[in-house]
């Protein structure tokens with residue numbers, strides 16, 4: 616069989632979760648909370664299941680949910696997208712990213728990706744017949760070098776992908792970045808794909824610079840969100856995409872033949888939850904900031920060096936004081952020999968920086984889980 620994706624193996628998240636369970640390791644690898652979604656949300660799903668919402672939802676998502684998303688977007692970002700023409704509910708951010716790429720990327724097109732990047736971007740581009748052009752972020756701060764981005768743009772560039780707060784580093788784009796980006800894309804027909812799944816997990820009083828705040832950027836953008844991150848339910852796989860009517864129309868051509876629609880009962884539940892408890896997403900930053908601070912404090916008792924975490928729910932650690940193994944070998948060793956599962960950074964890169972000794976730990980966990988991990992990490 617001639618493979619269509621020669622560079623792709625099994626995703627690192629599946630590999631490391633499997634290894635963690637084989638070895639009984641505390642799993643701080645794959646990013647998911649080990650606590651329950653809000654009880655109103657659970658009750659609402661149960662009610663939806665029992666009240667007959669068990670057949671296909673409308674292809675674009677149920678109207679009540681799209682309206683709730685529109686109102687929430689206006690409340691948070693000061694812009695109200697049209698619920699009918701500009702919002703599509705998807706099976707997670709992963710489906711939205713795949714659809715957006717397939718909606719616009721043609722054979723031979725180029726897509727600029729900032730490395731390290733979430734691992735589903737490249738395969739989507741390749742399957743669409745496109746080519747990812749990788750531009751490295753700063754190896755320590757993970758800030759973009761817009762001059763290098765400019766140099767990577769050429770006549771075949773069809774799309775540019777950004778992700779803030781950033782997985783794996785937690786780095787966030789600033790208002791100045793957004794202004795530079797707008798200037799960079801002005802007078803081009805490049806489509807922007809903005810992965811904002813950690814939009815509500817921001818710390819230290821910072822503001823998430825959503826593309827939806829910026830008229831010039833949102834006119835050319837697919838903006839992708841995930842309820843999995845915001846509502847502690849990564850296993851439900853529900854997200855959405857906001858884009859102007861023409862871009863949404865193309866997006867929906869792919870979505871309708873990819874999945875057609877997504878899980879109906881949860882759509883009813885999110886419609887209720889978004890409107891009834893805005894404090895859930897408003898307080899999410901503070902909720903995770905406490906976890907971040909406690910975890911970082913504890914890491915000071917280990918020989919792992921924590922890097923700054925402006926947003927998201929991942930802590931990068933420099934392990935060079937502990938080991939000279941490369942990051943893949945180190946994370947396997949840490950899982951098997953020390954019972955703590957972490958994610959290496961190399962799989963997020965086309966070309967990992969030589970000698971980089973960084974691993975990613977997820978702190979979206981109960982204190983007991985993090986305590987158990989720390990007591991093992993202290994022995995390193």
Ligand code: PMP
Pocket residue numbers: 646706707708709710733778781782810812840841842843844849852853854
């Ligand atoms: N983008 C980023 C940056 C992510 O971290 C994730 C999941 N962790 C996704 C997209 C996919 O989100 P979903 O689970 O909603 O498909």
Ligand code: GLN
Pocket residue numbers: 626628629644645646647782
């Ligand atoms: N996005 C999650 C992470 O970065 C993993 C999601 C997945 O396993 N596909 O850990």
